[in-house]
Amino acid sequence: MLFSSKEFLFLFLPIVAIVFVMLRRFGNYRLCQVWIMSASLFFYGWSDIRQVPILLGSVIFNYVICSWLYRLNAAETKVFLARMVFWTGIIGNLALLGYYKYAVWLTGVYSQLTGLTVALPEVLLPIGISFYTIMQIMVLVDAYEGDTERAGFMEYLTSVTFFPCLLSGPILQPTAVWSQIREQWSKPSKAEQFVGGISLFSIGLVKKIAIADSLAQWANSGFEMAGSLTMVEAWTVALCYTLQLYFDFSGYTDMAVGLGRMFGISLPVNFNTPFRSRNLIEFWQRWHMSLSSFITGYVYIPIARWLPTGFGWSLQAILAAMLISGLWHGANWTFVVWGGLHGLAIVVNHLWARTNIRLGAAASWSLTFLFILLTFVIFRAKNIDAAITMYKDLFGQHGLILPAVLADKLGFLNTLGVKFGACMTHIDPGMTNRPLVFGLTFLIFAVFFQNSNKFVEDMQPTLETAIIIAVVFSVGLFHLISATHISEFLYFQF
Amino acid sequence: MIEERLKAIILRVLRLDDFTFNDDTKAFQVPGWDSLSHMMIITAVEKEYCIRLRNVEIIKMKSVGDLQALIDSKPHKRSS
Numbered sequence: 001m002l003f004s005s006k007e008f009l010f011l012f013l014p015i016v017a018i019v020f021v022m023l024r025r026f027g028n029y030r031l032c033q034v035w036i037m038s039a040s041l042f043f044y045g046w047s048d049i050r051q052v053p054i055l056l057g058s059v060i061f062n063y064v065i066c067s068w069l070y071r072l073n074a075a076e077t078k079v080f081l082a083r084m085v086f087w088t089g090i091i092g093n094l095a096l097l098g099y100y101k102y103a104v105w106l107t108g109v110y111s112q113l114t115g116l117t118v119a120l121p122e123v124l125l126p127i128g129i130s131f132y133t134i135m136q137i138m139v140l141v142d143a144y145e146g147d148t149e150r151a152g153f154m155e156y157l158t159s160v161t162f163f164p165c166l167l168s169g170p171i172l173q174p175t176a177v178w179s180q181i182r183e184q185w186s187k188p189s190k191a192e193q194f195v196g197g198i199s200l201f202s203i204g205l206v207k208k209i210a211i212a213d214s215l216a217q218w219a220n221s222g223f224e225m226a227g228s229l230t231m232v233e234a235w236t237v238a239l240c241y242t243l244q245l246y247f248d249f250s251g252y253t254d255m256a257v258g259l260g261r262m263f264g265i266s267l268p269v270n271f272n273t274p275f276r277s278r279n280l281i282e283f284w285q286r287w288h289m290s291l292s293s294f295i296t297g298y299v300y301i302p303i304a305r306w307l308p309t310g311f312g313w314s315l316q317a318i319l320a321a322m323l324i325s326g327l328w329h330g331a332n333w334t335f336v337v338w339g340g341l342h343g344l345a346i347v348v349n350h351l352w353a354r355t356n357i358r359l360g361a362a363a364s365w366s367l368t369f370l371f372i373l374l375t376f377v378i379f380r381a382k383n384i385d386a387a388i389t390m391y392k393d394l395f396g397q398h399g400l401i402l403p404a405v406l407a408d409k410l411g412f413l414n415t416l417g418v419k420f421g422a423c424m425t426h427i428d429p430g431m432t433n434r435p436l437v438f439g440l441t442f443l444i445f446a447v448f449f450q451n452s453n454k455f456v457e458d459m460q461p462t463l464e465t466a467i468i469i470a471v472v473f474s475v476g477l478f479h480l481i482s483a484t485h486i487s488e489f490l491y492f493q494f
Numbered sequence: 495m496i497e498e499r500l501k502a503i504i505l506r507v508l509r510l511d512d513f514t515f516n517d518d519t520k521a522f523q524v525p526g527w528d529s530l531s532h533m534m535i536i537t538a539v540e541k542e543y544c545i546r547l548r549n550v551e552i553i554k555m556k557s558v559g560d561l562q563a564l565i566d567s568k569p570h571k572r573s574s
Contacts, residue, residue, distance in 0.1 A: 300529065300533070309534070309537045314534060317533075
C-alpha cells in the first residue's frame with residue numbers, strides 16, 4: 001500500500017490511528033503492539049499477500065538466531081559456537097537477499113563470462129526486502145557483539161514490520177524502535193506528536209505528488225528518448241531526474257517520519273538539504289543518512305578494521321564500502337559503477353582535504369552538484385549502454401539548441417553552430433520550456449528552503465503555522481484526488 | 495574529563511597543533527574529524543591503550559567524552 005494512495009489516507013490511516021489512540025489510553029503497550037503489528041502485516045500484504053510469508057520467515061529466522069546469540073553471550077564460554085551461529089545468521093540473510101535480488105543477475109554475468117547458459121526463473125523482488133534484511137543484520141551484529149538490550153518476539157516482530165519504515169526505511173536499528181515502544185505506548189498519545197506528524201506527512205505528500213511526479217514525466221520521457229536529445233534537453237532531463245529522486249525519496253521519508261511521530265516513535269532524519277553540499281563527503285552526510293550510517297557502521301568499520309592501519313588503507317575501505325553501497329541499490333552494473341564513482345570521488349575529496357588548496361564556495365558547490373547530477377544519469381539508466389547514450393546527448397551529440405527567447409542576446413553564437421528554437425521537443429508535448437523552468441525552480445527550493453524536519457521541529461502552535469500546514473495538506477490532497485495514476489516511490493525498486 | 499593522552503592521539507591523527515576538547519565535544523566540531531579519521535583515531539586509541547572497542551560501542555559514541563568513558567570502562571594499559 002502506498003502512503004500516497006487514497007485507500008491509505010482515507011481508510012487505513014484513520015482506522016489504525018483512531019484504534020491506536022484508544023488502546024493507548026489503557027496504558028498497556030502490548031495491546032498497542034498487537035494492533036500495530038497486525039496493521040503492519042495487513043499494510044504489507046495489501047498489494048501482494050504472497051510476500052508476507054517471506055517477511056515472516058526472515059523475522060522468525062533472525063529472532064531465533066539472535067535469541068541463541070544472547071544465550072551464548074550470557075554463557076561467555078562458547079565463543080566458537082557463537083561465531084558459527086552469527087555467521088549462519090549473516091549468510092542466511094545474504095542468501096535470502098541474494099536469491100531474490102541478485103541470483104538472476106549473477107547467473108547472467110556468469111553466463112557472459114563462461115559462455116555456459118545457466119537459466120534461473122525470474123522471481124519477483126519482495127518489496128522492502130533490502131531494508132528489512134539490513135535492519136535485521138544490524139540486530140544480529142549487535143547481538144553477537146554483546147548488546148544486552150533484547151526483545152520478546154512480539155516486540156521484535158512489531159519493530160521490524162513497523163509499517164512507517166517497513167518498505168523503504170529510514171533504516172534504523174530495530175532496538176531503537178522497541179525501546180520506544182515500551183516507553184511510549186504505555187502512555188496516552190500526545191496531541192503535539194500527532195500535529196507534528198501530520199505536518200511532516202503533509203509536506204512529504206506534496207513533495208511526492210505535486211513535485212516529484214511532475215518532474216517524473218519529463219525525466220521518464222527524456223530517458224526513453226535518449227540518443228535523440230539536444231544538449232539543453234539532455235541536461236534538463238538529468239536535472240529533472242536528480243530532483244525527482246530527491247523529492248520522491250525525501251517526500252517518502254517525511255511521510256514515514258511523520259507517521260512514526262503520529263504513533264509515538266521517533267525515526268531518524270534521512271535527508272538534510274543534500275544539494276547544499278560543497279563536497280562529496282558532506283553530500284553523503286546529508287543524503288540518505290540512515291543508509292550512510294549503516295554503511296559506515298556495519299560495512300566500512302569492519303572493513304577498515306580488517307585492513308592494516310593507515311590513510312591509504314582507510315581510503316581503500318571507503319572505496320569498498322561505496323561499491324557495496326552501490327550494489328545494495330540493485331543488481332545491475334549501473335549501480336556498481338555509480339557506487340564506485342562516488343567512492344572514488346570521496347577518496348579524491350579526502351586527498352584534496354590534505355592539500356591546502358581551497359576552492360571558493362560557488363566553485364565547490366557547482367563541482368559537487370555537477371558530479372551528483374552526472375552520476376545520477378548512470379543510476380537511472382537501464383544499463384551501461386543506455387547511460388553512455390545519454391552522456392553523448394549531454395555532451396552535445398545532437399548539437400546545441402537554445403530557447404528562442406535567447407536569440408536576440410546570444411545570436412552571435414550562430415557562428416559556432418548554436419541554433420535557436422524549440423529545444424524541448426522530445427520531452428514536453430507542448431514544446432515549451434516548462435521542464436527547464438520547473439527544474440531550475442525546484443533546484444532553488446531544494447537548495448535554499450529549510451529542511452522539512454527542522455521546519456516541523458521549530459514549528460510554533462500559531463494560527464499562521466496552522467494555515468501553512470492546512471494549505472500544504474490541501475495541495476497534497478487536491479493532487480491526490482485529481483491524479484489519475486499514483487506512481488510508486490522510486491526507492492521501492494531497491 | 496579528557497586525558498592529555500587521548501588528546502595527544504586525536505591531535506596527532508588529525509594533524510592539529512592544538513584544540514580544546516571537553517566531554518561534550520562532537521566530531522563535527524573538530525576540524526578534519528570525519529568518518530575516515532574517526533576510524534584512524536579508534537585504531538590509534540586501541541593500539542595506545544591496548545584495548546578493543548566493539549562495533550556497537552563505536553557506533554553509539556557521540557562525543558569525545560563518550561570515547562574517554564569507554565576507555566575508562568575497560569582494563570587498559572597505563573601510560574608508560
